[in-house]
Amino acid sequence: MQPIHPADISSREAVAVAVPHPWRRYVALGDSFTEGIGDPSPDSIGGNRGWADRVAEELGCGCSSFSYANLAVRGRLLQQVVDQQVGPALALKPDLVSISAGGNDLLRPGADPDRMAARLDAAVQDLGSGGATVVLFTGPDVRDTVLVGMRLKMAVLNENLRVIAARHDTVIADMWALRQLSDPGMWAEDRLHFSPLGHHTVAMMVLDTLAVNHTLEPMHAKPLPPKTWRMARTEDAVWAREYLVPWVLRRLHNRSAGDGITPKRPEATTIFGPCMPPGAGI
Template identity: 75%
Template structure:
């Protein structure tokens, strides 16, 4: 190599870029509250995908704050009336909202009309410049919620349009095919299991282009469930959990009656997602 010849090119490896958010508020119903992912060490006794997202966002951000206003059983209008004002008062720069699923389950739940109300809600949430993340509904074809699969698909298309209109972020659970695995669902077949919440959290972080430590699913090999076994478990879930849900609807009751938000004020979060010493 002569003096005029260039030396070998060294490829530069970019360092992970820190995310721009400092205060995260989660809005929604039982899904965002974390039902199906019980953990006695978590605030409210349930962890859930939103907690897992907050844990990862807290890495190397010791002042990062997180509030979760979600309450099980809430309809879209209740979320609008009870959670949006308090959420905006907390001045978040990141907001997630998953709403409308309970409305779709109601007789006559119209995905287009529900989406119209969500459209107005997302516009309000983005007023102060916060990043708004909307989660689509999952493909429920193999669960006791299969009867609303078509309505969920229509609602999701509306949701993607809303996200584009308001420069929001659509985190697509429908496209997350891992959620078709029965292991992703809790015993009630209505909510996600800890494994499901973990998988959804990783998807949300990937959608936000955030570096995280949630590894892709690598479960131990389990005996494959036969069609008959999976179906019988669905019947058990329907009898023990879905039927009581229907009875509450007929009595105009909600699983969230008397329940308050588990994290009404933003605060630091410490848990398995935090690096050693972060809570010191």
């Protein structure tokens, strides 16, 4: 690890550097949530930043030997994540892995959270077989969102995930307990993905769960102005036309938003965080 003089960075950044974490290679698996959809950034690989990039930036803070790969692809179902991403992830020999999958399955009729959990159980066992720390995500409480219809199945899946975590000594990143996500400002315009603030909040939770000192600060969403009934109905109509109808049409034609999309970071490479040492990776 290349040293940084604490006088050159903020006090919080100094703490993050002074107390290093044990990981040197992080690989993220999943769907649009982990790809970073809802958090557009022209300067990020793939055009989206997201919580996983934000976590990796902090983990790479001051550590030129840290590397990060992101294999997530939007629209992927749980079995596709398992079949297409677990093998490549293991080939990268990570010591830290995160996996979040199943949200797209729960949106479909007939989704069985118990069967989904059984598939995840085997994947988690494989991912941790080499000694890597595995981070497993619960789904958020969608009670106050357009996804409220899948809330019960989400809760059942989450309980299964806690059992899996206990069985395999896996870290749980508990989005269900992250009450801040009930704020409308945490969600993107499509109401299906998190906004930049939502991704930032999830990144903070992950780092705190891993007991990693970091430089992220809580960001309180500015309260939305009161809406009239007419304003709310107009916004609902626009949302249905631009997001809901295209989603339904893709399902009817058995298409996915991820068709033709490849992982944005298929190889584990250096990621430059907010306090990387000057000249690192050159």
